[in-house]
Structures are given as structure tokens and as C-alpha cells.
Amino acid sequence: MLGATGRPIKPYSLSLVQKVVRLRGMESALDYHTARALLEWQIELGATDAIGNAPIDRYALPDTAPKVKKPAAVQTAPEKPKQVDPVVVAKAAANGAGSLDQLRAAMDAFQHCELKRGARQLVFADGTPGAQVMIIGEAPGREEDREGKPFVGRAGQLLDRMLAAIDLDRTQNVYITNVLPWRPPQNRDPKPEEIGMMKPFLERHVALAKPEVLVIMGNISCQAVLGKRGITRLRGKWEQALDLPVIPMFHPAYLLRQPQMKRQAWADLLELKARLEGT
Ligand code: URA
Numbered sequence: 001m002l003g004a005t006g007r008p009i010k011p012y013s014l015s016l017v018q019k020v021v022r023l024r025g026m027e028s029a030l031d032y033h034t035a036r037a038l039l040e041w042q043i044e045l046g047a048t049d050a051i052g053n054a055p056i057d058r059y060a061l062p063d064t065a066p067k068v069k070k071p072a073a074v075q076t077a078p079e080k081p082k083q084v085d086p087v088v089v090a091k092a093a094a095n096g097a098g099s100l101d102q103l104r105a106a107m108d109a110f111q112h113c114e115l116k117r118g119a120r121q122l123v124f125a126d127g128t129p130g131a132q133v134m135i136i137g138e139a140p141g142r143e144e145d146r147e148g149k150p151f152v153g154r155a156g157q158l159l160d161r162m163l164a165a166i167d168l169d170r171t172q173n174v175y176i177t178n179v180l181p182w183r184p185p186q187n188r189d190p191k192p193e194e195i196g197m198m199k200p201f202l203e204r205h206v207a208l209a210k211p212e213v214l215v216i217m218g219n220i221s222c223q224a225v226l227g228k229r230g231i232t233r234l235r236g237k238w239e240q241a242l243d244l245p246v247i248p249m250f251h252p253a254y255l256l257r258q259p260q261m262k263r264q265a266w267a268d269l270l271e272l273k274a275r276l277e278g279t
Pocket of ligand 1: 137138139140141144149150151152153155158178205
């Protein structure tokens, strides 16, 4: 809508008139002429409608603009995954296994050992379950990783010859496993935490295989079973662990590198034979 001057019509207010009067120091006592002059001035500006009778001092009004509420801080930090103790998980899995097959499956399903990711497959055991003698090696090497059986490479062939020398044979009276069922990358030494988390499986393995004696080969096996190292000092002497008589021996891989040590290894084999024959 346009006013008489052709400009758009705007509302006017008495309050504005009175504010102008106040600003000019005239206070509220308007005489007729002043009020009229101010009204005309507003109309000239384009105001056409009165919007209130009482003056409103908008400068004195409290700030009533609605305050925009900030949204409550949103929790953006990702929830921390619950920390699991691999040893606790391993114990539960191992103790839940009622047979060697179940234990193999439980180990295969265990996801907390880094070694699993670098290995081709789980190397569980070979030989005769329930045999008098259970041999515990260190960890699979390249050939074992390929074939899925412990002690099948050069060290394994030497082990078979050593056993044959005292009438033992994995196809008849020996059961063989390792402390770790997965090959460490570049055949590096297993870390203490890897040994620790796989120990519950080893303990269960021994309990399910029910041998009469344990032969532990090399320092890693001594660490896992006896909790100590020093194979040169420990070899050939019977100890008690996992409720069984245990004899530490040089690892066949060590004997391949140090053939002069085979004499001591032979003495240890004779000690084992004597024990098995009850003499
Ligand atoms: N060395 C081991 O300790 N275990 C194997 O299975 C092979 C080599």
C-alpha cells in the first residue's frame, strides 16, 4: 500500500512522537502545535497507522531476545574397546576343551596372539596321543608351517634319529608338540607375552595327552614349562613340572649348529631311556 506521497505506507506510533519530544528536551508536555508538527513529520516519512497509545522506551527495555540455547556438548570421543587379558581368554578356552580335537579347535579360534597372523596355519601336534613320552619343542619353522606338523624339517629329522637310538618313534610311542603353534616371523625368538598367553593351551595339551614324562627341548621350552632358562646347566637333570617328571635337553637345531654337543645329548637320551625302563 502506498501513502499520499507515493511512498510505501509505514506504521507510526505515538511513542515515537513522544520520544522525539523527549530527545529534543521538551519532555511530555506537548502542546497541540508541537504534537501536530511531529505527527505530520511522521506522516511525511510515510507512517500511516498508530500502533500504541502508551509510549514505549525501547532503549530501557530489558534484552528479551530469546537466547539460543547451545546444544549440550555431544560426546564424540569413541568408546574405548574393553581391554581383554589374553591369558584369561586363553585359560577359559583351554579349560573348556574336553579332548585334543577340541583343544586344537580352541587354539585355532584364539585371536590374541600376533604370530597367528604371520603364519600359514596352526601346527598342533604329531605322533601318538597317550604315548609315554611327550616332547615339547619351541615353535614351528618354515617346513612345519608349510606342512602343519611339528619337527618335520632338518631339526625334526635329527630328532627322529635321536629317538630311534633309544627305540622311540613318533608313530608308536612319542607325542610331539611345541610351546607355540604358529611360526614366528623370520624364526625370531617368541616374546615372553606370546609364551605367557599360549601357556594355558600347553598345560591343557599335556593334561589331555596324559604322558608319563615330558622332554623339553631348548631354552624356550624350559622358560615355558619350568619358568627358567639355562639349558646348558639344566639339561639331563630331572625336574617336576605340570605334575610330571620333566627332563630338559638340547634342542636338535642347536645340535645341528654345535655337533660336538651331541655327546651330552646322547647321555641325556640314555637317562630318558633308563627312566622309561624303570631302572
Ligand atoms: N623347532 C621346534 O622347536 N619345533 C619345530 O616344530 C621345528 C623346529
